[in-house]
Each structure stands twice: as C-alpha cells, then as structure tokens.
Amino acid sequence: MPKSDLIAGIVLLVFGLAMLAVVIPTQTSEGGDATISPALLPQICSVGITGLAVLLTLQATGRLRRGVAAGVAVPAAEWWAMLAVVLAVGAAIALFVWVSPAVAAVLLIVGPMLYMGERRIWLVVGIPAALIVGAWFLFYRVLGTAIG
Amino acid sequence: MESFLPVLESAFAPGNLAWILFGVTLGYLVGALPGLGKGTATAVAIPLTFYLSPLAAIAFLVGIAKGSTAGSAVSAILLNTPGEPSSTPTAMAGYPLARAGKAQKALKMGLFASVIGDLFSTIVLILVAQELAEYALGIGPVELTGILAFSMVFIAGLSGRSMIKGLIAGLFGILVSCIGLEVETGSPRLTFGMIEVYDGLPLIPVAIGMLALSEMMIQIGQRQRLQDEADLLQGSGIREDRIVTLGDWRRSARAILRGCLIGTGVGILPGLGASVGSFLSYGAERKASGRGADFEETGAIEGVAAAESADNAVVPASFVPLFAIGIPGSVIAAILIGAFTIQGITPGPLLFLENRDLILGVYISMIAASLFLLLIGYFGQNVFARIVRVSPALVMPIVVFLCCLGAYLQGGGAFGIGVMVVFGIIGFFAKKYDFSFVTFLIGFVIGPSFELSLRQTLGLVTDVSELLDHPVALAFGALAVFGVWRLTVLQRRQHEAMVRDQP
16 A cells, blocks of 8 residues: 555654654763763664665655555544544543542443443443452452552 | 473473463463454463463463464354464365354364464474574674574564565664663663653563554454354254364375474564464465365365464474574564563573473473363364354453553553553554564564674674674674565565556
C-alpha cells in the first residue's frame, strides 16, 4: 500500500530528524571522560531510521506515480477499536489511582464487553466478578503478593 | 549420574509437573481461541511466573508456547480462522475436511503431527545447543558485534515483506533500548527526567503492548468477522471420518518427517519464524503430492500434517540460538529472555556452565510438555472444539484485563500499564503498516548487548586493518551486507510480480 508507506515514511523522517536535531542533543550528556559518547548508538539508530525513511518515502512516491492502488491501512472500525481500548485502559488507570483497583478492573472488563455488544447481564456481571476474585486469589493467596 | 538425580527430582516434582500441565492447558486454550496466538499467550502469562522457581517458571512458559502453537490448529480447522499466521496452511488444508464432516480426523492428525514435530525439535535442541554454546564461549566482542549485526539484518529481511521496514523496526528497537542510564558513564539518556526509566523500559510491558494489546485492538475492530466465522459445523457419523486410520498415517508420514526437518531448520535460523516453516512444509507437500489446488478444494490430511509438524518444530528449535548465544531467534525466545531476567539468569553460552541443572531440568520439562500436549489435545478435543465458538466479546476483554495485570506487576505499577498502552499503540500501527514488531522486540532485547560489544569493539579495534585479526567478525559483517543486498533484490522481485498480478 504505497499511500500508507508514504505516510509512514514521512512520519519516520520527521521522527528521525527530531531525534537528531532536538532529542538526542538535549537528552544525552557529553560523556566526560568516556571513551565513546553516550549519544553514539542513538545517533547511529536515528541516522539509520532517517535514511531508511527517505528510501521508503521515495519508493512509495514512485509506486504511487506508477499507479499502484493506494489502499487503506487502517479501516475505521479498527481506529475506533484502538481508541476504545486506549480510553478504557486510561480511565482504568485514573480509577486505579484515585478510586480503587477493583473499580478500575470492573471498568477495564465491562467497558470493552459493552463496546463489543455483549448485553447478557449474567455475563456482564459474572465475568468481571470471576476474574477479580480469581486474580485476588492467585496473587494474594497463591503467590503471596499484593495489588494496589 | 548422581548429579543428574536431583535434576530429575526437581523436574518431576509434582509442583513442576502441575505448572507444565497448567501451562500446556492454558496455552492450548488460548491458542484455540480465534485471533490469539502464542506471543499473546506467553506475554500475558509472564506475571504468573514471578514467584515460581526458575525451573517451574521457564517450564510453565514453554508449556504455554507449545500448547498455544498446537492449539491454534483448532480454530484454523474448525473456523477457518487461524489463531496466528503460521496456522494458515492448516486452515487451507484442514477447513475443507471439517466442512466434509472430517473435523475430528483433521484435529487428531494436526495434534499428532504437532507433538511429533515438537518432540523432534526438542531433541535437536538438546543435542545441538550445548555444542554451539561451547563454540560461542570463544567468541569475543568484535565477533559478537558482527554476529548481532548479521542477526538483525537477517531478522529484518525475513520477518516482513520489506527489508527497509524491517531495518527501521530493528533500529527503532535498539533506539528504544537506549532509554535509561548509559552503561559506561551512568548518565541518564533519553529519559526526559523520568526516574522510572533509569533502569530502561521494562521488557514485559513493552512486549505485552506490542504483542497482545495491539492484537486486541485489531481483533476488537474485526469482531464482526470473527463472530460471523463461528458458524456451526456438522460432524460425520462415519467412524473412519473421526479417527486417524493407518492409511492416513501412510499418506502423512513423509509429510511429517519433512515438516520436522523444515521446521527445525527454520527455527534454528533467527528471524524466519513459524509462518515460514509451516508454509514451506505445506508447499513442499502440496508439490510432492501432485494434487495441486485439490489440496484446498477438498482438503488434505497430509497438508494438515505437513503444516502442523513444521509449525510446532519451530518453537523448540528457536531456543537453540537463545540458549547457545543469547540471541532470541523468535518472539517467544525474546519473551523468554524477560522470564530468565526475572529469575536472575542470563541466557547465553555461560548458561550451560552456571545453570547446568536448570537447563537439564528445562529439557526434561520440555519433553514432559510434549507428552502433556498429546494428552490434553487428545482428551480435551471436544472441549476445545466448543471453546473456539465462545464470543469474541467475552474473550477480548479478559485478555485486555490480563494484559494490564501483567504490565502492572512487571512495570512498576500504573507506570507499567502506561508503557504498555504506548507500545500497544505503536504495535497497532506497526502491524497495520507492515513494520515487523518481531524485529522491533528482538532489537529492543539485544540492544544493550549490541551497545556493549560495539563499545568494546571500538576500544579494541583502533584501526580498520586490525579487523583482519577477526575473520569471523569480518565474515558475519560481509554476510550482513550481502544479506541486505540479496534480500532487497528478492523482495523487489516479489513485489514486482505482485504488482504485475494485480487486476
């Protein structure tokens, strides 16, 4: 899919240049007496990524010019699914920190279940309950550690 | 012999056997569920190993890997939905058999072939790994740099469809591994002032995010397709259609033997992966049988046998470079490094000197896992056949919950979950834009060793001419350059052929 390759190439090119121009100079020290600068490996990787991103971009541009079908890398349903999972986990982290681990776990399980169309009440209640009790038993009783 | 007895005792201890059995059962269960593969199963299960003994922990994870590899044939044959790409040939040859009422026959042959492939490859691992490790002990930093560079190029070229994307993924993995305190000066590097990452990003949340959470994002987006494919299949009333007959064995014996050899060979070479093994073996059998497209139209028991024996032979064989040199050749091996690290053990040639009893115990446990695989798969066949039809709306949320639990425990609390989410998003785009997440993970895992050996090399070799004193390193360096050129040419040809075939 040349269109998605083109987008990926440009994003990676910007990423590589940002690493080389901004992130590595500000986020690595000179190294003092070190024989080799701490920035060496990040620089090698960033130069490599930038160079390869240029190649990827040129390759994708060439294929688009030759009329190869552009294609869609991520269908809308998958964008929404990704967003839903990120939101559910993000909200669960917030609940975990400010409310309680159990409430966070309920949201984490029930949220995706409802999003995926599960409406049978005994399952919506039963599965989170079984998982939370199971996790509690495994970690607090069997393995002897704690959560939260 | 006396020193071997305690190893046998610990390997056959009821607790250890119970964990292997649990691992194989859990793996088979997860593998049987459509859309879930061995990477997801193993990554999610790592937190369960924190408080186990090293032997029980490794044996449990190996059991999961073996169980899920064999289990993915169930959804492939019954639903035409492979648990992972390596089961696609199984679906091609097995699903038509299921539609013809021979599901049980196909499942049984898939299981037998899986166990034979797995056992064969485990024996090869036992015979080869230590020999290779003894050789690897003589390798210095210059040679190691060459070997690691070659491995990365090889993995980058073979684990995806584009060499450029593979190399980007590998370099990105090494770059991410640079986050934390720098090894020589101890100064923070790419940390953005976050103390949590001073020890580097934790492997398990990164692996769970890249493998499992990203896969869940994709599967949840495709839930309707998964649900639609869970249509009921009718079984046959004829006994011969439900069992593996002598005639089936005769037809499949050659395919299984070839599959064992192909799968083991592919597994030992870092980066090729189970998909290459199963497709190669299936293709070879299809060609040898002379039946052509008939294989996919009416189904072929020998096709199932070929694909499954190779698929399952890849997993134990991929531990050869891990145990002998410390290079993870597959995603399972990369995850297993995390488990070894949790237990305070470093995989590599010294493993056979410093942890000999553990390795022997792991070998025995692997053979036990193969036998458990046979028992669980055979007697649990009907149960697993029902489980594949469980709604994705029930399975996916459970996996998301387990992902968070794992990331929380190994990643220092909520921070670990945050790392998992970030790498879940990166993994999602990597999969959708065809960047090899396997190469990324392997780059991430070998990054610190690569940096250390590179630093030592730059310290030892002050002049290019001194490289002539290191012919092994030069050979691997040359192979890496040759690999980039050759694989790029091959991929370009493949791509041009694909464009020509486009309607």
